Amino acid sequence: MADLILKNATVVTMNRRREIIQDGAVVVEGNRIIEVGKTKKVKSLHRTDLEIDCSEKLVLPGLIDCHVHLAQALIRGCADDLALIPWLKERVLPLQGTYTSKEGELSAKLCCLEMIKSGTTTFVESLLHWRYGFDEIAKVVEKIGIRGVLSKSLMNTPGYADQKNAIPEGMVEDGETTLKQTIGMIKRWHGKANDRIHVWFGARTPGACTVDFYREISERAKEYKTGITIHLGEVKKDIEYLRREFGMTPMEFMRHCGIVGPHVIYAHGVWIPPEDFKILRETGGTVCHCPASNLKLASGFAPIPEMLNAGVNVALGCDGGPSNNCYDMIREMKLAALIHKARLLDPEVLPAETVLEMATRNGADATLWRNKIGSIEKGKIADLIVIDLHKPHLVPVRNPVSNLVYAANGSDVETVIIDGKIVMKNRRITSINEEEVVQEAMKAGLEIDKKLGLNIKSRWPLK
Ligand SMILES: [Zn+2]
DSSP states (O other), X not given: OEEEEEEEXXXXXXXXXXXXXXXXXXEEETTEEEEEEEHHHHHHHOOEEEEEEOTTEEEEEOEEEEEEOGGGGGGTTXXXXXXXXXXXXXXXXXXXXXXXXXXXHHHHHHHHHHXXXXXXXXXXXXXXXXXXXXXXHHHHHHHHOOXXXXXXXXXXXXXXXXXXXXXXXXXXXXXXXXXXXXXXXXHHHTTHHXXXXXXXXXXXXXXXXXXXXXXXXXXXXXXXXXXXXEEESOSHHHHHHHHHHHSOOHHHHHHHHTOXXXXXXXXXXXXXXXXXXXHHHHHTOEEEEXXXXXXXXXXXXXOHHHHHHTTOEEEEOOBOTTTSSOOOHHHHHHHHHHHHHHHHTOTTSSOHHHHHHHHTHHHHHHSTTTTTSSSOOTTSBOOEEEEEOOSGGGOSOSOHHHIIIIIOOGGGEEEEEETTEEEEETTEESSSOHHHHHHHHHHHHHHHHHHTTOOOOOSSOOO
């Protein structure tokens, strides 16, 4: 007897043929999808303990956010409408540099709640500093029930591009220690929580790691058969630095350092030039597009349609609390679909379907769970989301994918199943007390500002 059936749904399978099944059903047993098809037929084959009626609802594979900063949920809105350098050097990094593991843990809870409530079932955290409390954060992921890559930050020099001491004291780490900590975390957490937790190497941006250190990271990732993620070509200065210092493009530099392969995610890639697309395609790495962050920080427009045309795997990410300022992949999909149309003066680029592929299948391909998540197919892991379409802003339904990308938002996600377990039902989180986390975060966020003597408030008079 199976455990759960989602019935009478419009199932957007994201399978190879991209079939959308009307009056569809998905059957879950343990953590696996064991049947997908028309409700009537599926129900004649399987009996289940629990049935969820999904009439007028969409069932989709869970969304995959390939670039997240868990610790930044608590500093949401700390640096709005500021230029990149003061944004980073006066606000984001110094505030994170005061974190204790208590704040790291709370921020991770807040961020995971927001992700689940907006349909993200898998995330890739890119830079966890030791001071955020890696073990505590891993325990949050284990308990809350989400699937996640936790990447430990690695650096061996406190720079950012050619700025020698760009990384403030509270955030500086040394090479040997960061390597040791990452390997320790791999040993303790990689594959834990029924393989819901993976530990990767989170290499810092060029300027914070020497070439030899990048090569060491590359070797260790191979040795432990895990992934690497790195911010690459986010701002123009990044590529100018690599050209001046090494005479290389970003991907030439990555190849020179050994940070290439299907196990690597390059976040942003705004300034990756066309000559790099071939290296990306040949080595099989993923570029993670973060449109909200790139727009808000005025970093530029990543050449996403061009990369996809060149055969590069492109995923999607929300980045962080100060740069987005939310972790809602549905809103991110809409931005991704819109901005390139205006940039290229072509409304046919990045249709809704392509963007949904970026948020599901392409995201899965970027992780070590490729072939296991990212679509609704027999044998795959049951990471599923249910979206209620019976709402004024979501009818009529001509093309369900179009409604999802252009008209929906994260709050339309009603139920979330991860690894076969119901993590949210009718918008109620089942694993932790949501209200407690919101209350705590409301207070703790402002306490962090006080540690630096910052008083960030409304720019309009508060009466
Ligand atoms: Zn980032």
